[in-house]
Amino acid sequence: MKKKSDLMDFQGKKVVITGVAGFIGSNLADKLLELGAEVIGIDNFLTGRKENLSKAFKAPKFKFYSGDIRDLDFLLDIFQDIDVIFHQAAFTSVPQSIKMPDSCNDINVNGILNILNASRKRDIEKIVFASSAAIYGDDPNLPKKEDxxxxxxxxxxxxxxxxxAYMQSYHHVYGLKTTTLRYFNVFGPRQKDSPYSGVIAIWLGKIVRNEDLLIFGDGTQSRDFIYVKDIINANLLASEIKNSGDVFNIGLGFPISLNAIAELLLKITNKNNLKIQYAEQRIGDILHSYCDNNKAKEILGFIPKYNHEEGLKDYFKYFVDK
Ligand SMILES: NC(=O)c1ccc[n+]([C@@H]2O[C@H](COP(=O)([O-])OP(=O)(O)OC[C@H]3O[C@@H](n4cnc5c(N)ncnc54)[C@H](O)[C@@H]3O)[C@@H](O)[C@H]2O)c1
Incomplete structure (x- = not known):
């Protein structure tokens, strides 16, 4: 049976993606272009890369603007006759945010305020915002529920x-149609293999270089890993729902331990010669996290298509084909 998002048609729609040169933004751009949308991409290359847009640049319906979401005039020039804003741009690194809280606040808080103000001035109704499971902090109660x-x-x-909170406020006070998606641990093509990126991207990089995998702690800690293509589908669904002002957990809805995902990765890549090495657990690391995604299932019609194995296989294929 085809999923609702597979049947979506974005022909004739004009959308903006902020953070389009990033991991998730660039995957979203490719999908929306494939579905017939006119895509306007914005990025200042803080962490994004031009090479992530190599496919999008070939599409006639793609326009790119280099600039900063904190520049209101820049946004007002671009936000003309737009149907949906997908706000992905952000200061995205948790450890870096601890080193530079002011920069993080400036980009993520002043940034979204600018997006909302520009949307209001230009009568753009629909804004989909990429939030994060990080908002739950280290509350041990599981699964994480929106309330x-x-x-x-x-x-x-x-x-x-x-x-x-600004998304909620602008919905209630100014009537903007806002939807917030709380992503859990996303993995997939174009995720950076760097000390600050997701552990799966780091491990795949190591596998390609024939190096052992490293886990901080004993590997029993667990996460809700979700494949990027499912995150893209959640965004498409969120852009279409009628009722707004709401927030949804977007994860697979069950945990997997780091040990299990590392072993699965070694199996899929046929690298049984490589080992899993362990180092001391990092202070502040959350032990377990996974979400209840029933609200997204019921209201958005969100049904994740990729389990861990399917997502990892698809991701590895991209690495090999690259
Ligand atoms: N990857 C994950 O696991 C994950 C989990 C939860 C939430 N998120 C959220 O999803 C969104 C996309 O994350 P990602 O993983 O693709 O990260 P990313 O770092 O690859 O992408 C973020 C993009 O935003 C751009 N950007 C940053 N500041 C900007 C500014 N001031 N003006 C214009 N562009 C700017 C960057 O250059 C980059 O291209 C972010 O909002 C992030 O917080 C990601």
Whole structure:
């Protein structure tokens, strides 16, 4: 049976993607272009890369503007006759946010305020915002539900929660149609293999270089890893729903331990010669996290298509084909 998002048609729609040169933004651009949308991409290359847009640049319906979401005039020039804004741009690193809380706040809080103000001035109704599981902090209650109390630990988590609050506020006060998606641990093509990126991207990089995998702690800690193509589908669905002002967890809805995902990765890549090495657990690391995604299933019609194995296989194929 085809999923609702597979049947979506974006022909004739004009959308903006902020953070389009990033991991998720660039995957979203490719999908929306494939579905017939006219895509306007914005990025200042803080963490994004031009090479992520190599496919999009070939599409006649793609336009790119290099600039900063904190520049209101820049946004007002671009936001003309737009149907949907997909706001992905952000200061995205949790550890970096601890080193530079002011920069994180400036980009993530002043940034979203600018996006909302520009949307209001240009009568753009629909805004979909990329929030994060980081807003839940280290509350041990599981699974994470949307109505739980949010007490983020990192400045990054705080900035995302502030962004969510502005989305709510602009919906209630100015009638903007806003939808917030709380992504859990996303993995997939174009995720950076760097000390600050997701662990799966780091491990795939190591596998390609024939190096052992490293886990901080004993590997029993667990996460809700979700493949990027499912995150893209959630964004497409969120752009279409009628009722707004809402927030949704977007994850697979069950945990997998780091040990299990590392072993699966070694199996899929046929690298049984490589080992899993262990180092001391990092201070502040959350032990377990996974979400209840029933609200997204019921209201958005969100049904994740990729389990861990399917997502990892698709991701590895991209690495090999590259
Ligand atoms: N990757 C994950 O696991 C994950 C999990 C939860 C939430 N998110 C959220 O999803 C969104 C996309 O994340 P990603 O993983 O693709 O990260 P990314 O770092 O690859 O992408 C972010 C993009 O935003 C751009 N950007 C940053 N500041 C900007 C500014 N001031 N003006 C214009 N562009 C700017 C960057 O250059 C980059 O291209 C972010 O909002 C992030 O917080 C990601």
């Amino acid at each position: 739980m109390r949010c007490l983020p630990i990192s400045p990054y988590g705080v900035s995302k929660l502030a962004g969510e």
